[in-house]
Amino acid sequence: MLLFREKIPADWLPKVLSNLPAVLVDHAHLERKAATTALNLEKYRDLYPRVREINAIAIEELQHFELVLELLTRRGIPFGQPFPSPWITGLMRSVRNGQRHQAIDHLICCALIEGRSCEKFQVLSRALPDLDPELATFYGSLVESEGNHYAAYILMARAIDDAETDKRLDFYLDLDAKLIREPNPVPMLH
Numbered sequence: 001m002l003l004f005r006e007k008i009p010a011d012w013l014p015k016v017l018s019n020l021p022a023v024l025v026d027h028a029h030l031e032r033k034a035a036t037t038a039l040n041l042e043k044y045r046d047l048y049p050r051v052r053e054i055n056a057i058a059i060e061e062l063q064h065f066e067l068v069l070e071l072l073t074r075r076g077i078p079f080g081q082p083f084p085s086p087w088i089t090g091l092m093r094s095v096r097n098g099q100r101h102q103a104i105d106h107l108i109c110c111a112l113i114e115g116r117s118c119e120k121f122q123v124l125s126r127a128l129p130d131l132d133p134e135l136a137t138f139y140g141s142l143v144e145s146e147g148n149h150y151a152a153y154i155l156m157a158r159a160i161d162d163a164e165t166d167k168r169l170d171f172y173l174d175l176d177a178k179l180i181r182e183p184n185p186v187p188m189l190h
């Protein structure tokens with residue numbers, strides 16, 4: 001289902017596995033941002049009819065945020081500052097202006113973030129069972145939901161303009177492939 005043109009860099013998994021507490025804090029912020037970004041999509045005219053559907057995604061992301069916060073509390077890890085993600089910033093920088101173009105680009109960026117989360121959570125659920133079985137189960141439990149968000153955002157963009165979505169998806173998949181190859185030593189999901 002995922003269309004990515006570049007694999008997750010080989011140094012990502014070891015970096016994450018050796019910095020799990022910091023990655024969990026980053027993950028909490030990622031879910032928080034997923035919730036607020038979903039709500040921000042509701043400003044686009046083309047998405048007014050889908051406000052309930054998008055609210056449902058925002059609620060699910062807020063529930064994920066709560067789940068990560070519970071994990072942090074149980075593990076005695078304080079909720080701290082987020083790291084800025086050069087990958088997400090790089091994607092968002094290419095969102096064009098103009099109601100319809102902006103809505104399509106924003107939806108595609110959200111879809112790629114959800115898609116990469118889905119892919120990385122799957123990798124973590126397979127890599128963690130020996131090291132941290134609780135986290136392995138937790139990441140496994142999020143895969144389907146993030147995959148559904150990916151699909152929902154792509155379908156929303158296609159419903160606005162199918163041909164334009166294809167064109168921009170082609171652009172953004174190349175951009176994702178370029179950005180994901182750039183080294184990032186910070187222990188974070190994206």
Ligand SMILES: [Fe+2]
Pocket residue numbers: 031034060061064146
């Ligand atoms: Fe989520």
Ligand SMILES: [Fe+2]
Pocket residue numbers: 034061114145146149
């Ligand atoms: Fe999500």
